Amino acid sequence: EPEVTQTPSHQVTQMGQEVILRCVPISNHLYFYWYRQILGQKVEFLVSFYNNEISEKSEIFDDQFSVERPDGSNFTLKIRSTKLEDSAMYFCASSITLTGGSSPLHFGNGTRLTVT
């Protein structure tokens, strides 16, 4: 069964550094998402992406964050200048259609980002 893959599985970075988290969504999916989960807390929506542009973004997704689909397969999340509070698990997801959310989201296994 096709799956969403994320790399790396664990990223350690120093405060103030830039990080890029990478995702390969399922190949025929059209909608892409990033979520984050601080340890033991809720899964929080960051951003959704369709047709090479952001569809929705949350308050968390400020100017320090950006997303990109640099080619036909990858979907990246960049954090320009990491802060301690950015430490979390970041999940990429994709769905085949939107149509009122009738398609389930398929999640990757996440990248654990640790900012020191």
Add this chain to the structure above:
Amino acid sequence: SQQGEEDPQALSIQEGENATMNCSYKTSINNLQWYRQNSGRGLVHLILIRSNEREKHSGRLRVTLDTSKKSSSLLITASRAADTASYFCATWYNNAGNMLTFGGGTRLMVKP
């Protein structure tokens, strides 16, 4: 917040027992979905129920939706140790565009 909220936050049962988790939400929805998350892993979609449906089954899972009470429940029958995981409800709001919003989850432990 428009997020769904699950209760209980944690549930511990013996293998073979049924597990019931509840979810409440605040505004009108297009659909409600349940996801499962094993420790340290990604979320896996379990079942989707549309706003015009009242009950749905999938294997040992039974989901109900009461839009008048803005609540849903997930029942896992004849639980197994392998069902140990966190379970999240997620709602897709009518006017929230491309945003699936998750609740805080129920941590289920099934003891063998």
